[in-house]
Amino acid sequence: MLAAESxxxxxxYIIRWPRKRHRQALADPDQSQLIVELGDRPIGFVxxxxxxxxHRSIELRRIVIGPRGRGLGRSALELVLEHAFGALxxxxxxxxxxxxxxxxxxxxxxxGFVHEGVLRDALLTDGVFESLAVMSVIEPEWTGRxxxx
Numbered sequence: 172m173l174a175a176e177s178x179x180x181x182x183x184y185i186i187r188w189p190r191k192r193h194r195q196a197l198a199d200p201d202q203s204q205l206i207v208e209l210g211d212r213p214i215g216f217v218x219x220x221x222x223x224x225x226h227r228s229i230e231l232r233r234i235v236i237g238p239r240g241r242g243l244g245r246s247a248l249e250l251v252l253e254h255a256f257g258a259l260x261x262x263x264x265x266x267x268x269x270x271x272x273x274x275x276x277x278x279x280x281x282x283g284f285v286h287e288g289v290l291r292d293a294l295l296t297d298g299v300f301e302s303l304a305v306m307s308v309i310e311p312e313w314t315g316r317x318x319x320x
Contacts, residue, residue, distance in 0.1 A: 207247045227262035248282045256313050265307035283308040283316050
């Protein structure tokens with residue numbers, strides 16, 4: 172997880188966590204950290220949050236997959252959504268993404284996420300305020316999408 176977050180291609184788009192914070196997330200029943208593998212080699216991770224809440228609304232808090240440009244992130248995202256709407260019985264999966272991260276926003280839209288709005292100047296990164304786009308997909312949209320494929 173630390174190596175994936177340290178990847179120069181991922182660094183501008185995520186806030187790196189220290190090892191201690193990842194360990195806390197691993198112990199938290201409200202969160203799930205999933206390792207993404209290609210064959211037997213780890214290539215990234217996913218962090219889901221909101222598992223213990225009664226609203227069936229799960230946040231896709233982090234997804235860091237490499238190497239880029241091979242469709243691995245898109246495949247991982249599809250598997251995560253299958254898991255969330257299947258085994259975890261989510262009704263809604265949501266995320267926020269830096270507005271300047273066009274590549275990720277396109278990938279999320281391609282997986283069925285809908286733009287809900289913008290959290291203006293929500294992050295202060297290296298002295299610069301950044302806005303976050305909020306996106307979500309709900310179970311009926313996901314189920315309907317699967318049937319069309």
